[in-house]
Amino acid sequence: MNTTADSLRDLHLLHQRAKALRDRLSSGPKTVAARQAALTNRQAALEASRKALQEAKVQLKKREHSIQSHQAKIDDLRAKLNQVKKNEEYRAIQNQIALDKGQIEKLEGEVLEEMVQIDERTAAQAADEAEVKKFADEFARLKEQVESQAVPQRVQLQELEAAIVEAEDVIPEDLRERYRRTVKQHGADAMAPVEHGACSGCFVTVTAQMLNDLINAATLTFCRTCGRILYLAEEDVLTTRRTAQ
Ligand SMILES: [Zn+2]
Structure with a gap:
C-alpha cells in the first residue's frame, strides 16, 4: 500500500468533483421549485386583477x-306633464324630473371616471399578461434545461462514485473505518493538503514526525487538530524532494 500525495490528491479531487455534481443536482430542482412558486404567485395575482377588471366593467354597465x-323615467314624467291640470302636481313632476336629471349627471360623471380607469387598467393588464407569459416561457426553458442536464449529471456522478471506490484502494485496510467516518463528517473536505507545513483545513502546523510520515507515504496521516486526512501539496512535495537530494 502506498498512500502517496498523488494518489491521495486524486482521491480528494474525485470527492470534490462528486460534491460539486451533487450540489448542482440538488440546486437545479431547488431553483426550479422557487421559480415555479414565483410563477404561481404572479399568475394568481394576474387572475385576481383580471377578475377585478371584469367586475369594474360590470359595474360600469350597471x-x-x-x-x-332615469332617462326613461324622465321621458314618462314629461309625457305626464302634458296631461296634468293642477299646478301643484305640475311642480311635483318638474321637481322629480330635476332630481332624475341630477342623478344622471352624477352617474355620467362616475361613468366617465370609470371608463378612464378601465382603459388604464386594461392597458396595464395587457402589459402584465405579456410579462407573466415571458416569465412562464423562461421558466419552461429553465425547467427543461435543468431536467435534461440532470440525466448526464447523474451518469457522471455514478462514474465518479465508482472512480472514488477504485481510488480508495490506497486507503490501508486498518484505516478504512476511520477514513469513512472522516468522509462522513467532513464530506469532500475530509482531505486536506499540507501547505507550507500546515493543514489547509484548519491551518494548524503539522509536526516534523507527521511530515516524515507524509513523505514516507506508508500510511494515512490525520490532522491532530481537525482530524482531516492529510497529503502533501504539490509544491511541498517538490520542496521535500529538493531537500532530500
Ligand atoms: Zn487540520
Whole structure:
C-alpha cells in the first residue's frame, strides 16, 4: 500500500468533483421549485386583477343601465306633464324630473371616471399578461434545461462514485473505518493538503514526525487538530524532494 500525495490528491479531487455534481443536482430542482412558486404567485395575482377588471366593467354597465332607466323615467314624467291640470302636481313632476336629471349627471360623471380607469387598467393588464407569459416561457426553458442536464449529471456522478471506490484502494485496510467516518463528517473536505507545513483545513502546523510520515507515504496521516486526512501539496512535495537530494 502506498498512500502517496498523488494518489491521495486524486482521491480528494474525485470527492470534490462528486460534491460539486451533487450540489448542482440538488440546486437545479431547488431553483426550479422557487421559480415555479414565483410563477404561481404572479399568475394568481394576474387572475385576481383580471377578475377585478371584469367586475369594474360590470359595474360600469350597471351605471349605464341606471342612466337609461332615469332617462326613461324622465321621458314618462314629461309625457305626464302634458296631461296634468293642477299646478301643484305640475311642480311635483318638474321637481322629480330635476332630481332624475341630477342623478344622471352624477352617474355620467362616475361613468366617465370609470371608463378612464378601465382603459388604464386594461392597458396595464395587457402589459402584465405579456410579462407573466415571458416569465412562464423562461421558466419552461429553465425547467427543461435543468431536467435534461440532470440525466448526464447523474451518469457522471455514478462514474465518479465508482472512480472514488477504485481510488480508495490506497486507503490501508486498518484505516478504512476511520477514513469513512472522516468522509462522513467532513464530506469532500475530509482531505486536506499540507501547505507550507500546515493543514489547509484548519491551518494548524503539522509536526516534523507527521511530515516524515507524509513523505514516507506508508500510511494515512490525520490532522491532530481537525482530524482531516492529510497529503502533501504539490509544491511541498517538490520542496521535500529538493531537500532530500
Ligand atoms: Zn487540520
